[in-house]
Amino acid sequence: MPLGCDDLKFKEVYLEINPEVKEALYPILQAEDLGGWNWVEKGSRLGCLFYLPANREWREKCERIKEKVEGLQEFDLEPGPVFYSARDINSCSWEKLIKEAGEPRQVLEGFWVIPPDYLKAKIPQGMFIKLRGGMAFGTGDHPSTRLALGLIRDWLRNYDKILDLGTGSGILAIVSAKLGAKEVTGIDNDPEAVSLARENVKLNKFEDRVEIKEGDLIKGLKGPYSGVIINILYPQIVSILPELDKITEKKAGLVLSGILFKQLPQLREKIALSPWEIIDTRVEGDWTGLYLEKKG
Ligand SMILES: C[S@@+](CC[C@H](N)C(=O)[O-])C[C@H]1O[C@@H](n2cnc3c(N)ncnc32)[C@H](O)[C@@H]1O
Secondary structure, X not given: OOOOOOOOEEEEEEEXXXXXXXXXXXXXXXXXXXXXXXXXEEOOEEEEEEEEEOOOOHHHHHHHHHHHHHHHHHHOOOOOOOEEEEEEEEHHHHHHHHHHHOOOEEEEOOEXXXXXXXXXXXXXXXXXXXXXXXXXXXXXXXXXXXXXXXXXXHHOOOOOEEEEEOOOOOHHHHHHHHXXXXXXXXXXXXXXXXXXXXXXXXXXXXXXXXXXXXXXXXXXXXXXXXXXXXXXXXHHHHHHHHHHHHHEEXXXXXXXXXXXXXXXXXXXXXXXXOOEEEEEEEEEOOEEEEEEEEOO
């Protein structure tokens, strides 16, 4: 006899964290092979709903997730009090909820991230980026990625040669190619990010135009690049700012993200001493993104 909806039991788990660690939770959940999850806004906190088979392992998994989230403090992130609760649910509701979690997400107006196996014929209008999840940063949900996406869309169209430093999942490199860049190089120092970004480049069929390499910032790169995208932490941005001149063309464009709003005055002072000029400044929450051009 086929199994009915009520024959398979699942646990619906509600995990509560500080919203600041949302992006860091993705790789933790993906490492536990969760097919999907839903976010629930809860005042100043963030809830995450996910589903696990109600076998002997569900509690172990939850404890592991809780421990990893609490461990984010080591990376200067503040998860706040982390707790979870669980309730029983039947398999039919679980399938429906998971399916909803795997739907395309609009990460910025006109930019949709879709799961790799999404086959629905009727898809919303806009630009689609197929992304496989993994341990790498770059699901498109973080404000610094969204700021970079908007700046690339508005300033870096049809560039010849783009460099994406700290490519993570490869999202910004792929978008650059979609926006007409002829040649894109994505660099990351994390081997897992490199292999995931390569896979995502393939999924989006850009192997002919996007190359992903393992590397440390601009070490060993010659260019010259007509556009550079950097979404890394502020100290790294500052450390390579004086070097960017050497690997970029005259009048090159530069997108900087990953800058906290409070770091902007300091960064402006450093930019004023460089060959770059700020053309566009955007803010989302605590984060800032900049578009700069090389002074002629
Ligand atoms: C904030 S994430 C950005 C990911 C993606 N570009 C995005 O916008 O969503 C920064 C990335 O930079 C990488 N990274 C950190 N230090 C690096 C370095 N010294 N050289 C190259 N990549 C680095 C990290 O591994 C991470 O994937």
